[in-house]
Amino acid sequence: MTDKTLPYDEKKAIAALKGVTTATLTTILLKKGLRNVWVRGAKPIRTGQPRIVGRAFTLRFVPAREDLATPESWSSPISTRAAIEAMPEGCIAVVDAMGVTDAGIFGDILCARMVKRGVAALVSDGVVRDVQGVLATGLPVWCSGVAAPPSVAGLTFVNWQEPIACGGVAVFPDDLIVIDDDGAVLIPAKLVDEVVEQGIEQERLEGWIMGEVEKGTALPGLYPPNAENKARYEAFKEGK
Known part of the structure; x- marks a missing residue:
């Protein structure tokens, strides 16, 4: 269509x-x-x-x-x-x-x-x-x-x-x-275009969080991420 x-x-x-x-x-x-x-x-x-x-x-x-x-x-x-x-x-x-x-x-x-x-x-x-x-x-x-x-x-x-x-x-x-x-x-x-952009990012973030959970990371400060974990996630996105 x-x-x-x-x-x-x-x-x-x-x-x-x-x-x-x-x-x-x-x-x-x-x-x-x-x-x-x-x-x-x-x-x-x-x-x-x-x-x-x-x-x-x-x-x-x-x-x-x-x-x-x-x-x-x-x-x-x-x-x-x-x-x-x-x-x-x-x-x-x-x-x-x-x-x-x-x-x-x-x-x-x-x-x-x-x-x-x-x-x-x-x-x-x-x-x-x-x-x-x-x-x-x-x-x-x-x-x-x-x-x-x-x-x-x-x-x-x-x-x-x-x-x-x-x-x-x-x-x-x-x-x-x-x-x-x-x-x-x-x-x-x-709202579609805005939701699409945010949805892609949210799925990427939650995928990273799930990976951290599987490594044994505790949930407080991880889900939702605090400032430290946000920085770690941004580094992950940049491939660092």
């Missing part, structure tokens, strides 16, 4: 953040005053999924209303099917399912189409259905679990590419999403 209107360097950010854990990112964002960036309920559907970084493509459900939440709605111009056809390559689909866990938002066919379109991953506070088929598509999924009933059993799909609330987190289109075994973390678009 390329977009000159983005406030961050997308290719650089994605490449760099693949080496930064979501745990590190939450700490960096906390220091900036952002405490609510971890999507509640979004867990990896299988172990061993890689860390994935991508631009958020948002989808929104509201509570089911009987005249709207019908199987016929799947053929509507405003449907999950239409939304998938609008997803650009490399995006992460972030779905506001209101935390509903008894209606599967996507199944194997929709996930298979997302794979064909080059979608990087699916993140939701809801659940998926046809789980064996979903797993077979190879689409990386972070969600709250699985359920057999279709989405219209509990939800009405209303739109895509607008601000949503997913797992209690406000997500805007083009925010950056990072997902790994610890879950899904949002980086506001305007």
Whole structure:
């Protein structure tokens, strides 16, 4: 995906953040005053999924209303099917399912189409259905679990590419999403370049600290480092 209107360097950010854990990112964002960036309920559907970084493509459900939440709605111009056809390559689909866990938002066919379109991953506070088929598509999924009933059993799909609330987190289109075994973390678009720089440095520092721990160094003054250990770390960076 390329977009000159983005406030961050997308290719650089994605490449760099693949080496930064979501745990590190939450700490960096906390220091900036952002405490609510971890999507509640979004867990990896299988172990061993890689860390994935991508631009958020948002989808929104509201509570089911009987005249709207019908199987016929799947053929509507405003449907999950239409939304998938609008997803650009490399995006992460972030779905506001209101935390509903008894209606599967996507199944194997929709996930298979997302794979064909080059979608990087699916993140939701809801659940998926046809789980064996979903797993077979190879689409990386972070969600709250699985359920057999279709989405219209509990939800009405209303739109895509607008601000949503997913797992209690406000997500805007083009925010950056990072997902790994610890879950899904949002980086506001305007903060991406700054967070990338700090994330790379924090991972380097923590790698050095871990090395010191393995040598038997005590934690006080090391984590976080005092002035003496900061000097030692700077010397390490300079190769001294």
